Amino acid sequence: MVYDNQQVEIRMKDGRRLEGVALPSTDFSDKSILIVKLKNGYNVGLSRKDILRVERRGRVEGIGRMGGVGNMLKGKPSTGTRDVPPVGVLGTGGTVASRVDYVTGGVRASMTAEEILAFVPEVAEFADIKFVNLFSKLSEDMCPQDWPEIVRATARLLRQTEGVVVLHGTDTLHYTAAALAFMLTTSKPVVLTGAQRSSDRPSTDAFLNIQCGLRTALSDLGEPVVCFHSSTSDGTCDLMRATRTRKMHTSARAAFRSINTPVLARMDRGGKLEKLADYLLRSKGPAKVKVDVRLEPEVALVKVHPGADPRILKWYAQRGYKGVVLEGTGLGHVPVSPSNGRSWMPVIQKLAGEMAVVMTSQTIYGRTHPFVYTNLRELSQAGVIFAGDTLPETAMVKLMWVLGHTQKLEKVARQMQTNIKGELNPRTLEISPPSQ
């Protein structure tokens, strides 16, 4: 039996009773499992063989009836009969757009944004959603050449809406978030979110992320943020500054962390926002949307480690790279007098006049510093640009963007040491890596 989008009451063979909405099955769904969205917002997967009886309680509101999602699902423009504000949803692929393929056991990015949103029909009560499906890319395949397209599509949607939610694979979401921050200037919210488990799984984290993301797109925030589970429970999402966020767990729901700067706010699915730090506010009047996607993609992120070979920098220079971001050790070190003879100093002294050499720290938390130790001063004198407390990944994206505007190394250095989109604190905030 198919109960798609039906309000159902289920009696299990073990005596339990459950009420909720039966979620739509897809070509890839396991037909022996019925997925039900419970009233508390959780989805459960019920083995059909354990079910005694399913009783229909009517079709759920919001699908095929209400202003937003329902009509979108049928490809019609919003009727606008309900007075809910327009929000853009940009699909780019990722796990959030994926289904389990029960043939191979793997996961495929095959859902449109409309199909994903059909799992959370209740959002139509507060948002009139305009969908754009730009890509169907996995996170690992996003490359700098994709960022301008994402930025332009976001800008187009922003001009028709109050804010935009970008659905994206999580692994490289923070790189794209930084790119959006530098390339797009607007005081409307742009919210990046996704999922650690595909949207058709009972255990998916997609729905809270999307619901909170849509609420954030309608909030008073005026800067791009990453919106992701605050914790393993399905309570709230953290809103984190786009240039300050990093994926810090392969698979946990609360995978993203705000680094070197506080979480800006917490959002729940009902739209209640708890402000935790200062953030830029949505402008009162009509918001401008400015796009500047000039980019130099030939920038590498290079990890320094004991024994690391400095000739790698020459290889990049010979390949025409315009810049490298080093993940140095501690305050921004490279080997200078190692016993294996591989000093990075002569290579850097030669190359830092030809290409931008930017220093970040592999400790992730804290800031690089060009003065504490003699070796640091010498690196600085050689032309190495210390990026302060900018994250390595953000520094790479920023350097690509800065080099897209000027390749004069003095100007590049000044830009990399100037805060543009919240990526660099002039002073160190006392935020330690949190304790367990």
Next chain:
Amino acid sequence: MVYDNQQVEIRMKDGRRLEGVALPSTDFSDKSILIVKLKNGYNVGLSRKDILRVERRGRVEGIGRMGGVGNMLKGKPSTGTRDVPPVGVLGTGGTVASRVDYVTGGVRASMTAEEILAFVPEVAEFADIKFVNLFSKLSEDMCPQDWPEIVRATARLLRQTEGVVVLHGTDTLHYTAAALAFMLTTSKPVVLTGAQRSSDRPSTDAFLNIQCGLRTALSDLGEPVVCFHSSTSDGTCDLMRATRTRKMHTSARAAFRSINTPVLARMDRGGKLEKLADYLLRSKGPAKVKVDVRLEPEVALVKVHPGADPRILKWYAQRGYKGVVLEGTGLGHVPVSPSNGRSWMPVIQKLAGEMAVVMTSQTIYGRTHPFVYTNLRELSQAGVIFAGDTLPETAMVKLMWVLGHTQKLEKVARQMQTNIKGELNPRTLEISPPSQ
């Protein structure tokens, strides 16, 4: 006036009175500052111009009198008159061995282990310290070729003592810790520690780290650990498994974090140990000390990122590298179908049969997984070795050590996927990156 190691009572011009021990001045000390160790263990720097009067209260106990540190300072063997157990201290350099150079404002690694320990004379009450000064190296200059020397010196000291404290620069301390774990097998404790601020500074974190380190060297622990401040306060140190620790802040006192595994225990300066997780215990009988320092140093740690150029792997292969550890995205991804045409798959398919290609995750927390996504399965089929929840830095050290024993790729793969020194959990522990 020189008050080195004198018990003093100080009257300040503003009326304050302070009691403590005047710490020794050095050639590099600022002569206008008197550093006094207060009874609560903190050091304060007092400007001599603010001091009204200093009264001597006698030479402090422990310097030049007691069994341990005093005699060591004079280069004599321990008298053994006091019944305190022998502990080894191995100096290798780093900030813990550094003084502020008041001429340049920088910091130089110029102190011997004896000189450092002279700041904490009270440790002679519980430990008869045997010093070895092996190197005077800064953290960034430690390279794989140094690890066998550190391991051999540690082993020699271990055979004469109950446990060894290795003083080391912090930036690469976790790489050396992993090397010690793989190269040295013993059930006596080996404790790595250091300092974020040089030992001659009033604000140094060195003394708590050293005191707790010495206590740990005499504890029931039977495995190598990193010992470092639990928090910004000077209360306790965390004892963290050597293969599971990572420097996670450029400058905070609590710079090190135990990743993917719990902190093993907390130690205070009085020797009180709070056990927090299971750890290997010191053997009851005489402990064996086994050294195996065979190492293949030509292994690189390569960070994957959007736009990353896969030809870098060819460069390493052509240079004769025997292995690379990739810091992939998420569960262990590389670009496979990016729009810039730079797929890593063909390069990996070609090279993974010639050199060891090991996959870790740049999320740091969590574990790589070869099955969830089609692209991961294909990487695994191409011969990529997924290192589970092993840290990238630990995986690099382990791969160097494994390749030092066999270069047969099948055997290498099996070793990299087998837990040897606590670096790999067979199953995922539910430890998330902690919240702020």
